[in-house]
Amino acid sequence: MKRCLSLLVSLAVASTWLLGGGVLPANAQTEIALTIENNRFQPEEIRVKANTPFVLVITNKDQGPEEFESHDLRIEKVIPAGKTVRLKMPALKPGTHSFVGEYHAQTAKGRIVAE
Amino acid sequence: MGATFVITLREAFEASLILGIVYTYLEKIGARDSYRYVTWGGVLGLLVSVGMGIGVGYLSGPLLDLGPDLVGAAVIFAAVGLLTWHAWWMQQHARAIRGQVQHRIDQARATQRLWMVGLIAFTGVFREGAETVLFLWGIMAQAASTNGWGSLLGGVTGVATAAAVGWAIFHGGKHLSLSKFFSVTTVFIMLLAAGLFSTGIGRLQGLGFLPMGEPLWDTSSLLSDRTVLGSFLTGLVGYRARPSALEVIAYIAYLVTAAVLLWGRTPRRGGRQRQTAISTG
Numbered sequence: 064m065k066r067c068l069s070l071l072v073s074l075a076v077a078s079t080w081l082l083g084g085g086v087l088p089a090n091a092q093t094e095i096a097l098t099i100e101n102n103r104f105q106p107e108e109i110r111v112k113a114n115t116p117f118v119l120v121i122t123n124k125d126q127g128p129e130e131f132e133s134h135d136l137r138i139e140k141v142i143p144a145g146k147t148v149r150l151k152m153p154a155l156k157p158g159t160h161s162f163v164g165e166y167h168a169q170t171a172k173g174r175i176v177a178e
Numbered sequence: 179m180g181a182t183f184v185i186t187l188r189e190a191f192e193a194s195l196i197l198g199i200v201y202t203y204l205e206k207i208g209a210r211d212s213y214r215y216v217t218w219g220g221v222l223g224l225l226v227s228v229g230m231g232i233g234v235g236y237l238s239g240p241l242l243d244l245g246p247d248l249v250g251a252a253v254i255f256a257a258v259g260l261l262t263w264h265a266w267w268m269q270q271h272a273r274a275i276r277g278q279v280q281h282r283i284d285q286a287r288a289t290q291r292l293w294m295v296g297l298i299a300f301t302g303v304f305r306e307g308a309e310t311v312l313f314l315w316g317i318m319a320q321a322a323s324t325n326g327w328g329s330l331l332g333g334v335t336g337v338a339t340a341a342a343v344g345w346a347i348f349h350g351g352k353h354l355s356l357s358k359f360f361s362v363t364t365v366f367i368m369l370l371a372a373g374l375f376s377t378g379i380g381r382l383q384g385l386g387f388l389p390m391g392e393p394l395w396d397t398s399s400l401l402s403d404r405t406v407l408g409s410f411l412t413g414l415v416g417y418r419a420r421p422s423a424l425e426v427i428a429y430i431a432y433l434v435t436a437a438v439l440l441w442g443r444t445p446r447r448g449g450r451q452r453q454t455a456i457s458t459g
Contacts, residue, residue: 127320128235128313130309130313135393137380137390137422139384141246141309143237147238150243151386156392
């Protein structure tokens with residue numbers, strides 16, 4: 064029991080440390096606007112500098128929530144109807160990284176081109 | 179309709195597996211009267227999911243930017259911890275249940291803090307719950323449109339199917355002998371928890387707390403984890419079509435650590451190696 068408890072505690076401590084470390088204020092980063100309207104992304108292609116973190120400012124103008132999801136980048140972010148979310152994006156390797164709006168994956172498709 | 183079916187099936191499958199495990203576990207140790215802990219845990223998980231789904235709609239600013247993600251990541255690691263703890267307890271019992279039937283039940287009740295399974299049920303339901311609520315809420319808002327009702331039907335059927343599959347898998351567990359059930363479930367829980375742990379690590383990578391690398395391999399053309407089969411395997415054993423190196427390392431590291439924790443110390447009494455449990459899984 065003790066061992067398990069200490070495992071739980073150390074897991075909790077480790078995750079707090081990891082999470083806390085990342086919340087430190089970042090320097091001003093490039094902000095890129097992305098709008099969701101009629102279950103589509105606008106623009107559908109975003110060009111960013113490779114190997115440089117940036118911030119996606121996603122605004123959902125639809126009546127329902129949408130989930131910005133990039134499977135490859137392990138990012139899932141729900142944007143409620145009418146809300147704007149600032150999503151910190153990690154530095155991306157050069158290449159194309161696709162994303163979808165999971166709730167309307169047939170229409171809401173886009174890609175980030177890092178170069 | 180098909181798409182919403184797959185989405186809710188995927189979201190709800192893990193929760194139904196976890197609920198199935200803990201219900202059957204209680205049944206097995208003869209603690210049916212403790213079902214309520216699981217039921218309460220599950221219901222509470224559902225209520226908090228609805229609350230969080232509504233809450234997210236009212237949040238704004240940094241609270242909305244990071245809050246739900248931090249909660250989500252914390253719940254994943256809490257679930258991993260609780261499941262590990264549960265597997266460890268079952269392992270202790272598996273060692274003790276060679277004696278009388280009544281004795282093992284008394285012992286289980288005396289030593290097990292059964293309410294802890296309620297926490298497991300809670301994290302299991304809450305983990306994907308808020309997203310499922312938001313998703314269903316979204317398609318309900320659009321139910322008036324042409325194919326809206328079909329989508330809603332698909333979404334609800336997905337949740338129901340996940341529940342049915344989880345129930346069926348662990349209903350089958352009732353017919354196993356107690357020690358076999360413990361062994362099989364322990365391995366099951368370890369794989370589930372390893373998958374969750376690597377999901378959590380992947381989430382931290384996505385949030386930028388851990389570096390992201392190239393996928394170690396790509397089997398998405400063979401079996402994409404977006405398909406029904408792929409999502410079942412994701413829920414069961416943490417299958418990934420394009421895992422990052424860190425996710426694979428996390429998965430293996432978890433399994434090794436858990437195996438050492440569970441089977442590392444062979445008790446003096448009893449003597450028999452527990453390695454058999456691994457091979458039955």
